[in-house]
Structure formats: structure tokens, C-alpha cells
Amino acid sequence: MVFSSIVFLYYFLPIFLVAYFLIDRKYKNGLILVASIFFYSWGAPRFIFVILGTTLLDFYLVRLMSRSEIRLHRRLMLTLSVMVNLGLLVYFKYSNFFVENVNVFLTHIFHAKALTWTKLVLPLGISFYTFETITYVVDVYRKVHKPLHNFWDYQLYIILFPKLIAGPIIRYHELADQITDRSQYETVDNRLTGFYRFILGLSKKVLIANQMGIIADAIFGMNYHNLDSYMAWIGILAYTFQIYFDFSGYSDIAIGLGKMLGFRFPENFNNPYISQSITEFWRRWHITLGNWMKNYLYIPLGGNRVNNKLRLYFNLWLVFLVSGLWHGASWNFVLWGAYNGFFLVLDRLFLLKVYEKLGKFLSTLITFFIVMTGWVFFRVDKVHDSFVYLKRMFTFHFSESHLSSFDSQAYTFLFIAVFFAFFAFFKRGQKLQDAIYFGEYSNVKHTLIAIVSVLLLVLSTASITATGFNPFIYFRF
Amino acid sequence: MKYTVATYRNFIFTGLLGLLFIPLFESTTHIKGVKKLEGATEQTDTVPRFSIKNWFNGNYQREEVVILNDSFGFRNIFVRIRNQIDYSLFGKYHARDVVFGKDDYLFDKRYINGNCGTDFIGKENITNVIEQLRFINDTLEKLNKTLILIIAPNKAAYYPEYLPDSVKSCNATTNYAEYIKQLKTSGLHNIDFNSYFIAQKNISKYPLMPKNGTHWSMYGATIAGDSLIRYIEKVRKIELPKADITYGPLRNDSTFDVDIENSFNLIFWFKRQLMEYPKVKFENGPNTIRPNVLIVGDSYYWGLSAAYNIENAFSDKSDFWYYFKKLEHDTVTKNELQQELAREDVIVILATAHNWADIGWGFVQSTYNIYNGHKIKPEDNPAYIRELNVTMENIRKNKKWLESIVNGAKEKGIPLDSAVKLNAIWVMEHEKSQNN
Known part of the structure; x- marks a missing residue:
């Protein structure tokens, strides 16, 4: 089920929330679980069994592991659980990619017959929930947190519908205690601020990201060879804002929904486009994935403690290659990961010092430019095509006929996107944003924000009604 | 606290x-007063069937x-x-085929095309239709029935001064002009409201065509309805019920006369004209006859019905076939057509000028077919030829498809054009059977 759909907003959500607030505390988790299973089955009915099956296996493997004091035994359980989870992810997500590449070798180099293979459909949200199951087994293995006693509690951690499909990726120890007891956070203030956050996310997705998507889709749908530089830049600029408002909007919705239910989900975005280096960007963009990569891949690889600098750079780069591949089974995502890893290494080598000398404005501008250029690899499916697109961007050939291709609405929303993406660049903007997101609310503030939320809800619904189905970009990962 | x-x-x-x-x-409660959407906003009545599968x-x-x-x-x-x-912030509207004219006069793009001749079907095709109509008319006259052709006005022709400059300079031959030319010498009964309305434009007390609508105004429809009644009386030499028309205060709040504006589905109105909405009541005299009338027409009929209550001047056995389809949207079968033709005294074909590109929407051919006693080939229908040409063009544009046809033509040893035509005919027949 898509958050920005009529069926979710005006059927599933109100019915679920009223039921949730009315029933006794001891049944609340059960209700969320049933609602989450329904929520997931609505969009991917067959794959519900994949989640239910793997969580059952994980739960008992981890239980066995936690009861054992023998190191080898614990390691075996850990390895088995990680392999099952990663194995499923690899099977569903990377089999098609693997077979396609093997076939290229077979047919082009050995002139042999291609392997026949029925393409697999990717289970919704598998990239996200697989990473969460890994945190469960690793956190228990590292004794960061005790395992859950009840299978359904574990099931709830994995399948909790606000974050199930596209995150934030919540590490087990961050949520474990809230599953069993979150009574102190079930306050009317949290419900209200959760609602505001939910509406804010919905508006970011529907009112800004979708508008940016119209421009980006139009331009990326063209023959790149015929693009002039103006269109190429507008296209990637629109996509840069589309992916940010789409994904951060989804995260806001998830965080807001969680807050209404008494959960505290970690933040996933922090104004990434005002970053002054790629290193900072990755601390502000998809924060929970960054944290996951750091704790469950980078640190096990040796982290910053490796003796050799070359090894350190290699580790950094490897983490970003994996991160790229996590986003999708395609060479363009690998390239995107490598591109980001490359600039991260450059940061360590000398760029951070250069940025310091350049000052805030220029550093932000250059970083934004690097990030935006990198999105070309992310947006264009084929590697060759992405280089054609980049060529069109950097030939600086401008054709007058393209200047009027988009109407005032497109440019207005582009301006709105720029405004909000860089809102926190200035101290006042950051202050205002903090006050809305994290500040104390007086009754007057509640009244004002509630009125704005209602207006945004009406505008978002009007937009959804008119444009129909509009899934989030990150659903495909 | x-x-x-x-x-x-x-x-x-x-x-x-x-x-x-x-x-x-x-x-669930369907609160009253929620304004419906205008235009093609079909709602499906199908209830999804739940099953495990x-x-x-x-x-x-x-x-x-x-x-x-x-x-x-x-x-x-x-x-x-x-x-x-x-609309208010960006000047964008989501109504299809609407053109904004000067002083915000609204036009339907198809009417402009009709007025510019971009949909011209060719002199020969028109001659063929006229020939068929003459044959039908001769047969009907022998059966003491009357065929009347009505050309409803085209707003683009009525208000050329309000057309945007970009579409004003078209001087090509139009279907309307060619039909009028050929109708003059055909001996067929016809009323040309297009030229009549233009002639009356500066004399008429109230607008005959509305600023924000595409059809004739309610006042214009009343004039047209009354003229049709008088015309039937004259041709058939009978007396129909007399219309008692009263004129009321001018209004701008009617849902009529603003059909293009309505298709924008906005909250606030455009600037509207004050329009006349006559009230019509029919009175029967001692010699009054209410004939059986079949009207095969386009949406201009709704104005005759809403403004003039024209159905009250006709017998209860009279009928209206909207685009040659029954009001339940069912296609008219041959049997039904035969029964209807046998029953009616007067058959009226009503279409606005631009709709004469496909006049009768199959009625003319079907009736000709019945009266001529032989099955007319599809190629006799200009609409069929147009559709065939479009389908052939689409096939030629589809590289893969064309490639397979080229191969097939080589295998069978037939010219490529014939192979494309055969494929196009197959596609059209297949689509037709799917629709049925």
C-alpha cells in the first residue's frame, strides 16, 4: 500500500488509528502486526510468506545463539542467519543481474547459447527489512541488546508498517525496548507532532517531488542525443530535488506515523543539499543506511583503525560500492557508488582542506554540483546512456527552442524545491526547522501548525486525486 | 490548567x-449538494470480487x-x-480540446478544425453520401415519410472575431461548405442553422451562441426548435402543436450555456453573460397532429429538448438516437432500424457543421443498405476509409510490425501496400469484434 494513496489516507489510516487509540494497551502490538501484514499483503500478497518465513527462522536461530555460551556455536548461528537473509536478498535482487551478465559473456565472448532464466520479481522492501534482520542477529551476537522473547514481537519489529517498505532502517537495539513498552511516549503531543510530520512528508512527496518528477521524467524520457545542455541540466536538477523530497518525504511520513503510535524512529535526512563536502553529505543523506554500513560493514572491515591508509581508502570505497549495489542490481548503481566513494576518498586526501579555504557558500555549491552530477548514474539505467547524458550536460550547447519547454508551474515548483532544500542553509532557516521538528509546542503553535497541516492535506489530496497512482522512488530498492 | x-x-x-x-x-452517506464533475469522468460500477486467488x-x-x-x-x-x-495560479486547465479565444470566449478545438477544413473528407465522399441520402429520401417519400437534414451552427463560424489569431487564417474547403453546395441542388429537405444564426447574429435580441458554451444557447435552441416545427408543418402540410413561448428575466446562473466552462471543473465561475431562458408550453388545437419523429443527432438535440421541450411536439412513439445509438448506448441493430423506419413519419438527421464529416454515424449507410436491398461494402463508408487510412499509417510507423509485414508479403508474393491494407482490415475487424 502506498502512503500517498487514497486507500491509505482515507480508509486504512483513520480506521487503524481509531482502533489503535481505543483498544487496550496489551492488544496494541497485535493490532499493529495485523495491520502491517494487511498493509504489506495489499501490495505484495505473495511475498508476505517470505517475510513471515525468514523472520521465523531468524527468531529461532537467534534464540539458539543467545542461549549458547560456546563461541563457535554462536558464530555458526550468526553465519547461518546472515547467510539466509543475504542469500534471499541476493537471490531475489541480484539473480537477474548475474544471469544477464553471464549471458553477455557467453554470447559475446564464447558465442555460446544464453542461459534461460525466468526473471524474478523483487519482494517489496526486501533491501530494507533484510538489513534490519541482520541488525537483530548481529546486535544479539555482539550482546548489544538481549533478544526478544516473543516471536510476534520480533515479527512486529521487522514488519512494522510505517517503516517496512522504505525505511528508515532501524537497528534492532534502537527499537527493541519500544516494542515491549512505549507507554511514556504515547502522549497527545507526540500524536499531534507525529501527525504534523506525517502531513509534512506527504506534502513533500505529493506537492514537490511529484512535480519535479514530471519535469525529470519528461527530460529523461527524451533521446539524450537530442538534448541541449539547458534541458540536460534542468532534468538532472529536477531529479535531484525529486529524489530528495520523495525519499525524505517518505521518511517523514514513517517517522510521523511511528510517533503517533508512540515509537521514536531515527532521523533519516538532515538537509543533505546544504552539505559542504561529500563526507558531510553522507552524514545527512539516508542517515540510517549510512549508520548501518558503518556499523555492520565498515567497522567489521577495520574501520578507521587500519594501519595502512590505502586500506582505509579501499574500505571506504568498498562500502560505497556495496551501498550502490544495495540500491539496485545494475552497473549504473555500482558506478554511482564508486563515484561517491571516489569523492569521499578525495575528501580525505585533500578536498576537505580546500573546502575550508573556499568557505561555506562555495563548498556547498561544489558539493551540490558533485552530488547532482552523480545522480545521473542513479537515474539513467544504462551506463553508456548516462555518459551520453553527462556529455550533453557538459558540452554547454544551448538551443533557444528548449527555453520555453516547461511552463510557469514547472519553474515555480523548481523554485519552491530549491527554497526548501536550502532552507536550513541560513541560521534562521535551521532555527525555524528545528522549532517545527523538535521544538516545544504551545497551544497557539499547535493551532497554527494544525491549520497549516489541514491545508497541506487538502492540497495533497487534491493532487493525488488528480494524478492517480504515484509510488515512492525508493520502493524499488 | x-x-x-x-x-x-x-x-x-x-x-x-x-x-x-x-x-x-x-x-457512505452521499451528502447532497456535492457538485458533480462534468465531462468524461466515468465511474465504474463494478464491485471487485474478493477471492483468495x-x-x-x-x-x-x-x-x-x-x-x-x-x-x-x-x-x-x-x-x-x-x-x-x-488555473488561477498557472493558467493551466485540464479540459480537453478547449481553445481560449479573445475576451475569454471558449471554443471546442474540433469546431475550429471543422471550420478550418482540417477534417475535410473530400468532395467525392460527400457526393457519395448525398447520393445515398437522395436514394433514402426518394424511398421515404414513396412511403409518405420525410427526411430532414439539419445543420446546427458552429461556434467557430459564428464568432470568428473571437478566435485566437493563430487559427483565424484558414481558408481551406470545409465539409460544411461542400455539403451546402451539394445540398442546394440535391432536392433534399434541409435547414442550415449555421448560416441562419450568422445572419441573425447582429439582429437577435439575445445571444444565439453562448460565450462559455459550445452548443446553441437556450434561446438559440428555442428559435431552432420552433423553426424545425414550422418546417415539418410546411413540408408535411400538417399542423403541429403550437408553442407558447414566454420570456423571463435574464440569468447567468444556469448550468446550460456554460458547457465548456463546466468541463474545466473549477470552483469559481468564469465571467458569464446574462442569457435568456425561454419557457415553452405546447398547446394542441383541433387539427393538431403529433407525428412520429426519429431524430438521429449529436448533442445539439439536448438543447432542443431542454430549452424547447421539442419531444412534446412529437408523438410518444418518437425517438432520439444519440450518434445513431440508443440512449442506453446500445448499438442499433438492423432489425431495430427497420422497425423504427417503418414506424416514423419524419426522420431528422441533426448535426453541427463539424460533425458532417461523419454524418449519420452509420445511419445513412445502414438505411441505404436496407432500402437498396444489398449489403454495402465497408469501403462505401467514408468513416471506414478514414479509419483504414489511419490504421495503415499506424502500421507503417511501427517498425517491427512493418518489418514482419514486409517478410509476410515476400513469402506470399503480394505487394507491400496490399499486405499493409490486409493487416489494417484485420486489426479493425478484430477491434470491432472485441468491442462487441
Whole structure:
């Protein structure tokens, strides 16, 4: 089920929330679980069994592991659980990619017959929930947190519908205690601020990201060879804002929904486009994935403690290659990961010092430019095509006929996107944003924000009604 | 104090949660006064069938989503809000085929095309239709029946001064002009309201065509309806019920005369004209005859019915076939057509000037076919030829398809054009059978 759909907003959500607030505390988790299973089955009915099956296996493997004091035994359980989870992810997500590449070798180099293979459909949200199951087994293995006693509690951690499909990726120890007891956070203030956050996310997705998507889709749908530089830049600029408002909007919705239910989900975005280096960007963009990569891949690889600098750079780069591949089974995502890893290494080598000398404005501008250029690899499916697109961007050939291709609405929303993406660049903007997101609310503030939320809800619904189905970009990962 | 703060915040949250329930409430209770959407906003009545199979293959969910999206409460208001914002802030509108003229006069693009001749079907095709009509007319006259052709006005021809400059300079031959030319010498009964309205434009007390609508105004339709009644009386030498027309105060709040504006589905009105909405009552005299009349027509008939109540001047056995389809949207069968032709005294074909590109929408050919006693080939129908040409063109544009046809033509040893034509005929027949 898509958050920005009529069926979710005006059927599933109100019915679920009223039921949730009315029933006794001891049944609340059960209700969320049933609602989450329904929520997931609505969009991917067959794959519900994949989640239910793997969580059952994980739960008992981890239980066995936690009861054992023998190191080898614990390691075996850990390895088995990680392999099952990663194995499923690899099977569903990377089999098609693997077979396609093997076939290229077979047919082009050995002139042999291609392997026949029925393409697999990717289970919704598998990239996200697989990473969460890994945190469960690793956190228990590292004794960061005790395992859950009840299978359904574990099931709830994995399948909790606000974050199930596209995150934030919540590490087990961050949520474990809230599953069993979150009574102190079930306050009317949290419900209200959760609602505001939910509406804010919905508006970011529907009112800004979708508008940016119209421009980006139009331009990326063209023959790149015929693009002039103006269109190429507008296209990637629109996509840069589309992916940010789409994904951060989804995260806001998830965080807001969680807050209404008494959960505290970690933040996933922090104004990434005002970053002054790629290193900072990755601390502000998809924060929970960054944290996951750091704790469950980078640190096990040796982290910053490796003796050799070359090894350190290699580790950094490897983490970003994996991160790229996590986003999708395609060479363009690998390239995107490598591109980001490359600039991260450059940061360590000398760029951070250069940025310091350049000052805030220029550093932000250059970083934004690097990030935006990198999105070309992310947006264009084929590697060759992405280089054609980049060529069109950097030939600086401008054709007058393209200047009027988009109407005032497109440019207005582009301006709105720029405004909000860089809102926190200035101290006042950051202050205002903090006050809305994290500040104390007086009754007057509640009244004002509630009125704005209602207006945004009406505008978002009007937009959804008119444009129909509009899934989030990150659903495909 | 604490109690007051918590109560107030609970009140706000309950209110916000309650808002999410309003559409659900409206869709189950159907509150009156919610303005419907105009135009092609079809709602499906199919109820998705729940079954385990439908659930697991996702069909149930897909169907349910479509239905809920189309029917959730206050959807109409949300669509209007979106449209109003787009229109007021960005000048964008979501009505299809609408052209803004000078002083915000609204035009239907198809009418402009008709007036410019971009849909001209060719002199020969028109001659063929006229020949068929003459044959039908001769047969009907032998059966003491009357065929009347009505050309309803074209707004683009009526208000050329308000057309945007970009479309003003078209001087090509039009279907209307060619039909008028050939009708003059054909001996067929016809009324050309297009030229009549243009002639009356500066004399008429009230606008005959509205600024924000595409059809004749209610006043114009009353004039047209009355003229048709008088024309039938003259041709058939009978006396029909007499229309008693009273004129009321001018209004701008009617849903008539603003059909293009309505298709924008906005919240606020455009600037509207004050229009006349006559009231018509028919009185029967001692010699009054209410003939059986079949009208095969386009949407201009609705004006005759709404403004002039024209059906009250005809017998109860009279009928209206909208685009040669029954009002239940069923296609007219040969048998039904035969029965109808046998029953009616007067057969009227009514179409606005631009609709003469496909006059009768199959009625002329079908009737000709019945009276001529032989099956007419599809190629005799200009609409068929047009569709065939479009389909052939589409095939030629599709590289893969054309490639396979080239191969097939080589194998069979037939010219490529013939092979393309055969494929196009197959596609059209296949689509027709699918639609049936």
C-alpha cells in the first residue's frame, strides 16, 4: 500500500488509528502486526510468506545463539542467519543481474547459447527489512541488546508498517525496548507532532517531488542525443530535488506515523543539499543506511583503525560500492557508488582542506554540483546512456527552442524545491526547522501548525486525486 | 490548567483524525449538494470480487484501488480544488480540446478544425453520401415519410472575431461548405442553422451562441426548435402543436450555456453573460397532429429538448438516437432500424457543421443498405476509409510490425501496400469484434 494513496489516507489510516487509540494497551502490538501484514499483503500478497518465513527462522536461530555460551556455536548461528537473509536478498535482487551478465559473456565472448532464466520479481522492501534482520542477529551476537522473547514481537519489529517498505532502517537495539513498552511516549503531543510530520512528508512527496518528477521524467524520457545542455541540466536538477523530497518525504511520513503510535524512529535526512563536502553529505543523506554500513560493514572491515591508509581508502570505497549495489542490481548503481566513494576518498586526501579555504557558500555549491552530477548514474539505467547524458550536460550547447519547454508551474515548483532544500542553509532557516521538528509546542503553535497541516492535506489530496497512482522512488530498492 | 492544555490538544488531534474520516463518511452517506464533475469522468460500477486467488494475484487490490480512487467522498471537490489552483495560479486547465479565444470566449478545438477544413473528407465522399441520402429520401417519400437534414451552427463560424489569431487564417474547403453546395441542388429537405444564426447574429435580441458554451444557447435552441416545427408543418402540410413561448428575466446562473466552462471543473465561475431562458408550453388545437419523429443527432438535440421541450411536439412513439445509438448506448441493430423506419413519419438527421464529416454515424449507410436491398461494402463508408487510412499509417510507423509485414508479403508474393491494407482490415475487424 502506498502512503500517498487514497486507500491509505482515507480508509486504512483513520480506521487503524481509531482502533489503535481505543483498544487496550496489551492488544496494541497485535493490532499493529495485523495491520502491517494487511498493509504489506495489499501490495505484495505473495511475498508476505517470505517475510513471515525468514523472520521465523531468524527468531529461532537467534534464540539458539543467545542461549549458547560456546563461541563457535554462536558464530555458526550468526553465519547461518546472515547467510539466509543475504542469500534471499541476493537471490531475489541480484539473480537477474548475474544471469544477464553471464549471458553477455557467453554470447559475446564464447558465442555460446544464453542461459534461460525466468526473471524474478523483487519482494517489496526486501533491501530494507533484510538489513534490519541482520541488525537483530548481529546486535544479539555482539550482546548489544538481549533478544526478544516473543516471536510476534520480533515479527512486529521487522514488519512494522510505517517503516517496512522504505525505511528508515532501524537497528534492532534502537527499537527493541519500544516494542515491549512505549507507554511514556504515547502522549497527545507526540500524536499531534507525529501527525504534523506525517502531513509534512506527504506534502513533500505529493506537492514537490511529484512535480519535479514530471519535469525529470519528461527530460529523461527524451533521446539524450537530442538534448541541449539547458534541458540536460534542468532534468538532472529536477531529479535531484525529486529524489530528495520523495525519499525524505517518505521518511517523514514513517517517522510521523511511528510517533503517533508512540515509537521514536531515527532521523533519516538532515538537509543533505546544504552539505559542504561529500563526507558531510553522507552524514545527512539516508542517515540510517549510512549508520548501518558503518556499523555492520565498515567497522567489521577495520574501520578507521587500519594501519595502512590505502586500506582505509579501499574500505571506504568498498562500502560505497556495496551501498550502490544495495540500491539496485545494475552497473549504473555500482558506478554511482564508486563515484561517491571516489569523492569521499578525495575528501580525505585533500578536498576537505580546500573546502575550508573556499568557505561555506562555495563548498556547498561544489558539493551540490558533485552530488547532482552523480545522480545521473542513479537515474539513467544504462551506463553508456548516462555518459551520453553527462556529455550533453557538459558540452554547454544551448538551443533557444528548449527555453520555453516547461511552463510557469514547472519553474515555480523548481523554485519552491530549491527554497526548501536550502532552507536550513541560513541560521534562521535551521532555527525555524528545528522549532517545527523538535521544538516545544504551545497551544497557539499547535493551532497554527494544525491549520497549516489541514491545508497541506487538502492540497495533497487534491493532487493525488488528480494524478492517480504515484509510488515512492525508493520502493524499488 | 494542565487539564485544559491536554483537553485542548486532544480536541485538536481528534479533529484532525476526524478529518480523515470525512471522505469515508461522505462516500457512505452521499451528502447532497456535492457538485458533480462534468465531462468524461466515468465511474465504474463494478464491485471487485474478493477471492483468495484474486487477493494473491493482486487483482482484487488493483480493482479496489481504482474504485476507491474514483468514488471516495468529496473527490469532486478535491479535483475542483486542484483544477482551480492550476488555473488561477498557472493558467493551466485540464479540459480537453478547449481553445481560449479573445475576451475569454471558449471554443471546442474540433469546431475550429471543422471550420478550418482540417477534417475535410473530400468532395467525392460527400457526393457519395448525398447520393445515398437522395436514394433514402426518394424511398421515404414513396412511403409518405420525410427526411430532414439539419445543420446546427458552429461556434467557430459564428464568432470568428473571437478566435485566437493563430487559427483565424484558414481558408481551406470545409465539409460544411461542400455539403451546402451539394445540398442546394440535391432536392433534399434541409435547414442550415449555421448560416441562419450568422445572419441573425447582429439582429437577435439575445445571444444565439453562448460565450462559455459550445452548443446553441437556450434561446438559440428555442428559435431552432420552433423553426424545425414550422418546417415539418410546411413540408408535411400538417399542423403541429403550437408553442407558447414566454420570456423571463435574464440569468447567468444556469448550468446550460456554460458547457465548456463546466468541463474545466473549477470552483469559481468564469465571467458569464446574462442569457435568456425561454419557457415553452405546447398547446394542441383541433387539427393538431403529433407525428412520429426519429431524430438521429449529436448533442445539439439536448438543447432542443431542454430549452424547447421539442419531444412534446412529437408523438410518444418518437425517438432520439444519440450518434445513431440508443440512449442506453446500445448499438442499433438492423432489425431495430427497420422497425423504427417503418414506424416514423419524419426522420431528422441533426448535426453541427463539424460533425458532417461523419454524418449519420452509420445511419445513412445502414438505411441505404436496407432500402437498396444489398449489403454495402465497408469501403462505401467514408468513416471506414478514414479509419483504414489511419490504421495503415499506424502500421507503417511501427517498425517491427512493418518489418514482419514486409517478410509476410515476400513469402506470399503480394505487394507491400496490399499486405499493409490486409493487416489494417484485420486489426479493425478484430477491434470491432472485441468491442462487441
